[in-house]
Amino acid sequence: MADRLLTVRDLVIDIPVGGGTLHAVRGIDFELDRGEVLCIVGESGSGKSLTSLALMGLLGKRIKPRATQMDFDGTALLSASKKTMRSLRGARMSMIFQEPMTSLNPAYTIGDQLMEAMLLHRDVPRAEARARAVELLEKVGITAAESRLGQYPHQLSGGLRQRVMIAMALMCGPELIIADEPTTALDVTIQAQILRLLVDLVREMGMAMILITHDLGVVARVADKVAVMYAGELVETGPAKEIFEAPMHPYTRGLLRCIPLPGKTKRGSELGTIPGIVPSLVGRVSGCVFRTRCTFATEACRGDIPRHLRGPQAFRCVLDDGGLSQEKQEVQA
Amino acid sequence: MTAPVLELRNVVKTYSVKQGLMGRPKPLTAVKDVSLSLGRSEVLGLVGESGCGKSTLAKILLGLEAPTSGEVLVDGEALGAQDRLKLARRIQPIFQDPYSSLNPRKSIADIISLPLRVHGIGDAASQKQAVREILDVVGLPSRVMNTYPSQMSGGQRQRVAIARALIMKPEIVICDEPTSALDVSVQSQILNLLGELRREFGLTYLFISHNLAVVEHLATRVAVMYLGRIVEEAETGDLFDNPRHPYSRALLKSVLTPEPGLGVPDTQLGMAYPNPINPPSGCAFHPRCPLATELCKTRAPRPVPQDGGFVECHLYDRETEMFEQA
Amino acid sequence: MSDAMTDPLLAEIVGPTPGQLLRRRIFGHQGLLIGGTVVALLVLVAIFAPLLAPHDPYAQSLMARMKPPVFLGGTWEHPLGTDHLGRDYLSRLIYGARVSLMIGLVAAVISGLIGSVMGICAGYFGGKVDAVVTFLINVRLAMPVVLVALAVVAILGGSLTVMVSVLGLLLWDRFAVVLRASTRQVREREYVAAAKSIGASTPRILLAEILPNIVNNLIVVVTLEMAHAILLEAALSFLGLGVQPPTPSWGLMVSEGKNMMLFEPWLVMIPGTVLFVLVLGINLMGDGLRDVAAPENRS
Numbered sequence: 001m002a003d004r005l006l007t008v009r010d011l012v013i014d015i016p017v018g019g020g021t022l023h024a025v026r027g028i029d030f031e032l033d034r035g036e037v038l039c040i041v042g043e044s045g046s047g048k049s050l051t052s053l054a055l056m057g058l059l060g061k062r063i064k065p066r067a068t069q070m071d072f073d074g075t076a077l078l079s080a081s082k083k084t085m086r087s088l089r090g091a092r093m094s095m096i097f098q099e100p101m102t103s104l105n106p107a108y109t110i111g112d113q114l115m116e117a118m119l120l121h122r123d124v125p126r127a128e129a130r131a132r133a134v135e136l137l138e139k140v141g142i143t144a145a146e147s148r149l150g151q152y153p154h155q156l157s158g159g160l161r162q163r164v165m166i167a168m169a170l171m172c173g174p175e176l177i178i179a180d181e182p183t184t185a186l187d188v189t190i191q192a193q194i195l196r197l198l199v200d201l202v203r204e205m206g207m208a209m210i211l212i213t214h215d216l217g218v219v220a221r222v223a224d225k226v227a228v229m230y231a232g233e234l235v236e237t238g239p240a241k242e243i244f245e246a247p248m249h250p251y252t253r254g255l256l257r258c259i260p261l262p263g264k265t266k267r268g269s270e271l272g273t274i275p276g277i278v279p280s281l282v283g284r285v286s287g288c289v290f291r292t293r294c295t296f297a298t299e300a301c302r303g304d305i306p307r308h309l310r311g312p313q314a315f316r317c318v319l320d321d322g323g324l325s326q327e328k329q330e331v332q333a
Numbered sequence: 334m335t336a337p338v339l340e341l342r343n344v345v346k347t348y349s350v351k352q353g354l355m356g357r358p359k360p361l362t363a364v365k366d367v368s369l370s371l372g373r374s375e376v377l378g379l380v381g382e383s384g385c386g387k388s389t390l391a392k393i394l395l396g397l398e399a400p401t402s403g404e405v406l407v408d409g410e411a412l413g414a415q416d417r418l419k420l421a422r423r424i425q426p427i428f429q430d431p432y433s434s435l436n437p438r439k440s441i442a443d444i445i446s447l448p449l450r451v452h453g454i455g456d457a458a459s460q461k462q463a464v465r466e467i468l469d470v471v472g473l474p475s476r477v478m479n480t481y482p483s484q485m486s487g488g489q490r491q492r493v494a495i496a497r498a499l500i501m502k503p504e505i506v507i508c509d510e511p512t513s514a515l516d517v518s519v520q521s522q523i524l525n526l527l528g529e530l531r532r533e534f535g536l537t538y539l540f541i542s543h544n545l546a547v548v549e550h551l552a553t554r555v556a557v558m559y560l561g562r563i564v565e566e567a568e569t570g571d572l573f574d575n576p577r578h579p580y581s582r583a584l585l586k587s588v589l590t591p592e593p594g595l596g597v598p599d600t601q602l603g604m605a606y607p608n609p610i611n612p613p614s615g616c617a618f619h620p621r622c623p624l625a626t627e628l629c630k631t632r633a634p635r636p637v638p639q640d641g642g643f644v645e646c647h648l649y650d651r652e653t654e655m656f657e658q659a
Numbered sequence: 660m661s662d663a664m665t666d667p668l669l670a671e672i673v674g675p676t677p678g679q680l681l682r683r684r685i686f687g688h689q690g691l692l693i694g695g696t697v698v699a700l701l702v703l704v705a706i707f708a709p710l711l712a713p714h715d716p717y718a719q720s721l722m723a724r725m726k727p728p729v730f731l732g733g734t735w736e737h738p739l740g741t742d743h744l745g746r747d748y749l750s751r752l753i754y755g756a757r758v759s760l761m762i763g764l765v766a767a768v769i770s771g772l773i774g775s776v777m778g779i780c781a782g783y784f785g786g787k788v789d790a791v792v793t794f795l796i797n798v799r800l801a802m803p804v805v806l807v808a809l810a811v812v813a814i815l816g817g818s819l820t821v822m823v824s825v826l827g828l829l830l831w832d833r834f835a836v837v838l839r840a841s842t843r844q845v846r847e848r849e850y851v852a853a854a855k856s857i858g859a860s861t862p863r864i865l866l867a868e869i870l871p872n873i874v875n876n877l878i879v880v881v882t883l884e885m886a887h888a889i890l891l892e893a894a895l896s897f898l899g900l901g902v903q904p905p906t907p908s909w910g911l912m913v914s915e916g917k918n919m920m921l922f923e924p925w926l927v928m929i930p931g932t933v934l935f936v937l938v939l940g941i942n943l944m945g946d947g948l949r950d951v952a953a954p955e956n957r958s
Contacts, residue, residue, distance in 0.1 A: 018683075043516035044487075158383075187382040188543055189600050192587035196597040214517060217546075217589030221597045240593040258521035260550035261590055262573060267550060268528060271521035277486050395856040421858035434849035437677065438871040444850075448857045481677050497853065 009069035042229035091121040094169040098181040104153040111149030159190035238313030296323035337370035344403035365561035378552030425498035429510035431490035435482040442478040488519035567642035691947025697940030714747035751907040766888035769827025774834020782842025875952030882945030
């Protein structure tokens with residue numbers, strides 16, 4: 001029996017805009033067990049960051065998310081009081097943002113910021129919080145941790161700042177970490193180091209992690225489970241191995257063909273593309289949103305879209321094989 | 334090999350950086366004695382971490398910055414920053430951020446025709462015609478002429494930026510991270526377009542990127558830059574099959590290909606990127622290098638020729654071995 | 660996909676042009692609309708003063724001194740009454756709008772030219788130019804405007820020309836500060852680098868690439884400085900060192916009325932109120948313009 005930590009059913013996020021309602025996220029379902037890493041992958045405007053903010057209760061006053069169920073370890077997040085949410089945030093679930101420079105307050109030392117969450121949530125003496133901060137800084141690979149506590153964010157490099165952010169997120173020993181593009185602003189070598197560190201820590205401490213990214217490489221290397229998001233819907237979900245080796249949804253397949261694979265894609269050859277652009281989600285949205293860019297689109301795509309299950313993998317498409325057989329015929333022809 | 338279209342000879346760029354309010358300005362050498370050459374319709378990929386000097390190099394080539402010393406030769410002719418108009422006809426840029434590289438107050442037609450107007454080529458009617466033609470080349474319908482950048486998607490804007498760069502029919506295009514601000518599905522369209530344009534017009538690219546998969550796909554040669562120096566240069570296939578410099582190896586190792594089950598690689602790099610104001614002694618890479626020896630801390634390595642390129646590392650220097658034995 | 664045109668999702672996404680967006684924001688902003696209307700009305704009044712004024716603003720009539728306005732029991736012959744020299748108060752008020760708006764506009768244009776050139780050059784070139792301009796701004800900020808203006812007027816004598824020139828030469832500091840900052844921001848945009856690498860000349864970059872992107876800020880400062888100049892003119896005229904009688908100026912009218920304030924408070928109230936409404940209108944318009952021009956800076 002898996003140890004379920006998070007269950008989300010039919011999450012809807014509508015944003016009021018000038019000319020109507022932007023249906024940014026429309027009825028997504030997912031769940032997460034302790035010790036698991038879920039990657040939500042999607043392009044800009046797919047609603048992946050909104051989803052994470054909804055989980056943390058950080059969407060702001062204007063936007064009210066709805067869901068039939070959104071439970072974190074038995075607590076219904078949507079009906080929870082502000083006080084309950086505050087006691088969850090930073091303590092049992094914490095978030096790592098993309099830009100470490102703007103998420104650290106330049107006016108306070110690293111030490112103050114690290115200890116803040118712990119002093120706020122746990123009734124512990126300062127010395128204990130300090131000891132914990134030093135321990136975590138060492139854990140995230142920062143040398144001379146003791147002396148770093150007195151430094152200010154601007155004195156650290158981008159990679160170091162992101163490590164501090166991770167340490168900060170871990171201070172209260174959270175059960176869930178949500179990382180929104182945690183390495184996008186970093187150089188490749190640093191990115192690999194930070195991701196490795198995150199994954200190791202998650203495994204070691206038995207936490208669960210939701211990693212939000214647009215980088216399929218990151219997803220493949222980090223995820224246990226993958227959720228592919230397009231224009232506010234989860235078009236395909238499943239274990240990482242299945243998603244990458246046997247992608248079913250036309251969008252997932254299209255995305256994977258867009259990136260050159262060193263050693264596999266012929267150098268200088270034409271890369272796959274997904275023509276067209278993401279449709280506007282203002283106003284009534286029905287049927288499959290990918291139909292405007294899909295090569296297999298038919299009249300049926302405007303109606304209700306069935307969900308197909310293939311073992312642990314699930315995808316939404318009118319074609320029960322996601323157009324795979326059609327594609328094979330075209331290749332042969 | 335044919336005569337190079339573009340050559341850099343011993344280019345050095347030093348800035349002076351003030352530290353703090355009362356601090357004395359200190360020299361920061363962003364580009365340290367770099368020599369490069371690009372043959373016609375070659376694509377040289379330039380890779381390296383942020384702050385390694387690759388963007389400074391691009392600015393020098395575009396005439397936006399004057400080199401402190403050394404020279405830039407186009408078709409064998411030395412061009413200083415004072416020949417900006419001449420330089421502009423031959424070298425054009427494509428920038429990283431299509432949201433910042435187009436003036437939000439100008440229509441698309443105005444943006445694309447600006448080079449023609451600056452250089453006084455043709456009258457209004459022929460400029461309009463040229464814009465129409467170039468839009469067709471980059472795959473945009475001509476009705477976008479009267480729209481504004483804010484009405485376009487990122488990919489469309491990058492196509493506009495490419496159109497602006499190509500309207501003067503330059504020989505060399507400096508692409509500074511041209512796809513890193515774009516979505517994956519749009520990135521491949523732009524990469525395909527750049528490839529097509531090169532074949533069609535015989536363009537030469539200097540392709541600056543931190544995405545090694547993209548560089549591998551598009552470049553014919555690759556130069557790896559670290560702290561203002563080019564530490565390795567080789568044919569693309571050669572570099573990706575057999576990286577020599579420890580830094581190149583670490584870079585290649587950190588490429589995350591979409592292959593599940595492999596996990597995140599261990600780069601074995603120390604993490605601190607050095608402060609360019611106080612560069613490390615000897616080989617600038619030694620504090621992070623897993624293979625560093627005592628020698629690396631004291632003596633800077635020389636470029637050692639390898640087939641089709643060079644590598645700057647003591648591990649490959651014969652003389653170093655003799656020095657160590659002595 | 661034969662039915663492509665009828666699929667609602669396929670409707671091509673072409674956003675509104677910047678012009679359309681601007682129009683939408685302007686007509687959606689109440690402060691801007693109210694302020695704009697007030698200012699526009701007063702500008703019309705100033706322009707058509709000879710047609711609107713019922714009497715000659717200079718014509719004195721000792722027979723008709725201190726006539727009260729209609730709402731205090733006066734006649735429609737002089738709707739706002741007459742002053743201590745028997746001049747029609749409404750006519751003087753209408754002509755006074757000319758003086759106020761003239762001074763505001765011309766002073767703002769002069770100081771705007773000086774300040775913009777300084778600010779843009781400092782922001783774009785940086786280095787020594789910036790150091791010099793910053794020094795000049797600091798010097799200017801250290802000078803008390805009213806005292807300097809008083810001193811100059813005391814030496815040269817008060818007239819419309821002197822007033823306008825003094826204010827124009829004194830009020831450029833805010834232009835310089837604001838435009839220096841916004842130019843520095845715009846200078847770093849890649850389209851400026853793109854224009855440079857095309858070979859565009861410095862004047863072209865400044866005028867065609869940078870100016871259109873900072874003109875929003877310029878307009879906002881123009882309105883603020885207009886209001887500032889109008890108030891200063893009124894203050895100086897009130898002190899007797901501004902516009903000289905018999906020119907109709909609102910500040911002067913307040914000054915002339917102050918001796919009789921206890922018995923005939925409307926002599927002060929009427930020009931005071933109009934002055935207040937004009938400055939409020941200009942400020943509302945300025946705030947509105949700032950919101951409309953840079954919506955991204957608001958939330």
